[in-house]
Amino acid sequence: MNSTQIISISSLTKRYTLGASEIWALKGVDLSVRKGEFLSLVGSSGSGKSTLLNLIGGLDTPTSGLIETPTGKIGTMSPRELARYRAHFVGMIFQSFNLVPHRTAQANVELALYFTDAHPGDRAKLASDMLTHLGLKDRLHHRPADLSGGEQQRVAIARALVKNPEVLLADEPTGNLDRDNSLAICELLADWNRQGGTVIMVTHNLDLARQYSHRVLRMDYGVIVNETEGGLP
Amino acid sequence: MTVKDVLGMSFGNLWRMKTRSFLTISGVIIGIMALSSLLSFGVGMQQLASENFELLELFTSLQVLPHSVVRSEREDHTAADTTAPRVVMLNDSVMQDISRIPGVASVYPEDVFSARVECRGREANTSVYALLAQMGQSAPYSRMKKGRFFSSDSARETVIARELAVRLGFKQPDSILGQEIEVVTASMNPGAALPMFMSGGKVSPFREMRYKLTVCGLLKSDGLDEQPRQLIVPWITAQNMEKISFRSAFDILSMIRKGGKGYSSLTVRMKSYREFEAVRDTLEARGYRTFSIADQFEEMKKAFMIIDTMLGAVGMLALVVASLGIANTMIMSITERFREIGVMKSLGADDRHIQLLFLAESGVVGFIGGVVGLTFGWILTRIAAVVIMWWMEKQGQTGIDVFAMPWWLMLASVAFGVGVSLLAGALPSRRAAKVDPVHSLRHD
Numbered sequence: 200m201n202s203t204q205i206i207s208i209s210s211l212t213k214r215y216t217l218g219a220s221e222i223w224a225l226k227g228v229d230l231s232v233r234k235g236e237f238l239s240l241v242g243s244s245g246s247g248k249s250t251l252l253n254l255i256g257g258l259d260t261p262t263s264g265l266i267e268t269p270t271g272k273i274g275t276m277s278p279r280e281l282a283r284y285r286a287h288f289v290g291m292i293f294q295s296f297n298l299v300p301h302r303t304a305q306a307n308v309e310l311a312l313y314f315t316d317a318h319p320g321d322r323a324k325l326a327s328d329m330l331t332h333l334g335l336k337d338r339l340h341h342r343p344a345d346l347s348g349g350e351q352q353r354v355a356i357a358r359a360l361v362k363n364p365e366v367l368l369a370d371e372p373t374g375n376l377d378r379d380n381s382l383a384i385c386e387l388l389a390d391w392n393r394q395g396g397t398v399i400m401v402t403h404n405l406d407l408a409r410q411y412s413h414r415v416l417r418m419d420y421g422v423i424v425n426e427t428e429g430g431l432p
Numbered sequence: 433m434t435v436k437d438v439l440g441m442s443f444g445n446l447w448r449m450k451t452r453s454f455l456t457i458s459g460v461i462i463g464i465m466a467l468s469s470l471l472s473f474g475v476g477m478q479q480l481a482s483e484n485f486e487l488l489e490l491f492t493s494l495q496v497l498p499h500s501v502v503r504s505e506r507e508d509h510t511a512a513d514t515t516a517p518r519v520v521m522l523n524d525s526v527m528q529d530i531s532r533i534p535g536v537a538s539v540y541p542e543d544v545f546s547a548r549v550e551c552r553g554r555e556a557n558t559s560v561y562a563l564l565a566q567m568g569q570s571a572p573y574s575r576m577k578k579g580r581f582f583s584s585d586s587a588r589e590t591v592i593a594r595e596l597a598v599r600l601g602f603k604q605p606d607s608i609l610g611q612e613i614e615v616v617t618a619s620m621n622p623g624a625a626l627p628m629f630m631s632g633g634k635v636s637p638f639r640e641m642r643y644k645l646t647v648c649g650l651l652k653s654d655g656l657d658e659q660p661r662q663l664i665v666p667w668i669t670a671q672n673m674e675k676i677s678f679r680s681a682f683d684i685l686s687m688i689r690k691g692g693k694g695y696s697s698l699t700v701r702m703k704s705y706r707e708f709e710a711v712r713d714t715l716e717a718r719g720y721r722t723f724s725i726a727d728q729f730e731e732m733k734k735a736f737m738i739i740d741t742m743l744g745a746v747g748m749l750a751l752v753v754a755s756l757g758i759a760n761t762m763i764m765s766i767t768e769r770f771r772e773i774g775v776m777k778s779l780g781a782d783d784r785h786i787q788l789l790f791l792a793e794s795g796v797v798g799f800i801g802g803v804v805g806l807t808f809g810w811i812l813t814r815i816a817a818v819v820i821m822w823w824m825e826k827q828g829q830t831g832i833d834v835f836a837m838p839w840w841l842m843l844a845s846v847a848f849g850v851g852v853s854l855l856a857g858a859l860p861s862r863r864a865a866k867v868d869p870v871h872s873l874r875h876d
């Protein structure tokens with residue numbers, strides 16, 4: 200892994216067993232992600248995009264292969280180390296936002312800091328600052344149900360970014376949003392990317408993928424089949 | 433995650449689900465209420481018994497009785513010892529011997545004989561106890577119901593039990609104080625042997641002797657004494673009475689055999705209860721037979737243990753039912769917060785964090801239930817105590833509080849509530865920790 204690389208993936212496989220049947224969601228993925236890169240993953244449904252993202256996010260463990268990061272190698276890390284990795288190294292956002300319904304916007308964002316080294320007394324301010332930065336100054340004390348989809352996704356982004364991660368993993372972040380909101384969300388990701396953050400985004404929207412990323416990778420049947428230049432230089 | 437975070441989240445979750453939390457906690461409240469009030473009763477009764485015992489100094493005294501020691505029953509016997517029973521005479525040298533045992537404060541002789549008591553034309557048969565006047569300085573004789581203990585060993589005075597006064601026809605037992613009673617004893621009449629023979633048994637070989645004594649004190653009777661002394665007379669006064677003194681036929685046998693005369697029994701007082709067992713064991717090892725309330729109390733303690741266990745079991749049953757409620761609530765909570773668990777994991781929680789959060793929640797349920805249940809249990813025992821006292825006083829007795837809530841019982845009750853709740857939450861919390869974040873976060 201050289202200095203510009205932040206993630207290096209080699210021969211990554213993931214097998215799911217459902218009763219007697221086996222599904223190879225990933226069949227040998229090799230990929231290296233540069234620091235500060237905006238990477239898009241496209242491909243048909245079931246091609247293994249989410250599986251790859253979840254493995255990079257440390258939510259799941261590979262069947263074989265390695266994911267090397269500056270914090271350590273996923274596949275050899277202990278469950279505790281992996282938890283710390285999730286807390287500090289990566290931030291994740293999802294198509295269905297995954298906000299905690301009974302927590303306010305601010306409380307949702309604060310939740311991300313419970314598992315970091317942030318001082319408990321600083322949590323509220325860090326969270327409200329981040330939400331304000333993302334244009335949600337008036338929504339701090341709203342619950343997810345009282346927010347629009349775009350607002351909910353922005354809260355989710357605030358929650359992912361408040362702990363200052365190295366990499367942002369976005370699994371179809373615009374999948375539930377209309378065109379304007381989709382663009383707004385992508386702008387936020389691009390913004391963070393311009394400040395040096397690394398983004399890996401899964402999307403079905405090829406236009407967005409081309410417009411916002413440096414590279415677009417196409418997956419099919421658990422492998423990366425194609426790589427094209429994105430709109431960013 | 434800090435302790436404050438964990439507790440904050442637990443309280444927050446319980447507060448959010450008010451109705452359900454209320455119902456779950458109610459189960460614990462009822463369980464702890466039952467447990468603490470029932471045990472309060474058990475402990476109260478036990479305390480009452482031991483307080484009374486201590487008051488009467490029954491823990492620090494024992495009785496030495498004349499006895500034949502069958503050596504073969506002892507463990508440390510030798511073949512030569514097994515042949516004949518050994519007679520232990522309770523005489524002055526034995527008294528000396530006993531008084532030198534470390535821990536013994538004093539040794540008093542006691543004599544018992546049967547007599548008839550007459551007063552104002554009424555009569556009653558009773559055992560008469562002869563004691564030294566100095567016994568009046570310590571319990572139970574230092575606390576008379578009315579009047580005082582006799583003034584000297586040779587005073588022509590007597591102390592009488594309430595029951596005997598009643599039997600002698602005194603409706604107000606107190607009024608027997610200052611009255612003169614007659615103690616009628618039987619003694620061998622050597623001169624009657626011939627007339628008895630001649631009359632074919634119509635003339636008694638015994639002779640009645642009458643002694644006038646003034647009642648100077650009325651004994652307290654509390655029903656705790658195994659054999660309440662009915663009539664107590666001064667030692668010398670009793671010695672001067674002509675009578676057949678015996679506690680058992682064995683005394684007579686030993687008298688005949690040794691030609692000597694022993695006391696019916698000796699009362700040994702210990703310096704403190706700590707010496708009790710050592711002194712008793714020493715006495716037994718030396719071949720004396722002992723009798724003490726303290727020994728009886730050990731038996732009683734065992735009975736109390738059984739009662740407490742039974743009462744506790746009833747309370748526990750209620751708590752077990754409550755714990756099922758807790759487990760059910762927790763499992764429901766996992767289903768509801770399935771996605772939230774995944775979110776927390778994706779944010780860096782590991783299995784132990786999740787487990788801790790769920791355990792803490794059941795712990796909080798147990799703590800609130802424990803504290804409130806204990807409070808309710810205490811209120812319940814107070815109400816019950818008032819009712820029982822009222823009832824006892826109505827029955828003409830002195831009302832006593834039969835409940836006790838010592839600090840350890842309070843602490844144990846709350847700890848039990850928390851403990852049982854944690855146990856109930858153990859399995860659900862482990863299950864919560866095992867939630868697969870990928871599964872729970874999947875879009876649906």
Ligand SMILES: Nc1ncnc2c1ncn2[C@@H]1O[C@H](COP(=O)(O)OP(=O)(O)OP(=O)(O)O)[C@@H](O)[C@H]1O
Pocket residue numbers: 215216217222223224242243244245246247248249250251870871
């Ligand atoms: N937990 C699981 N158990 C069994 N099979 C699974 C599991 N997760 C994913 N799979 C299977 O692995 C394959 C890849 O799934 P994945 O979710 O990565 O696809 P995807 O590219 O994200 O699809 P989509 O675009 O629909 O989100 C699919 O065939 C899916 O059914």
Ligand SMILES: [Mg+2]
Pocket residue numbers: 248249250370
């Ligand atoms: Mg997917």
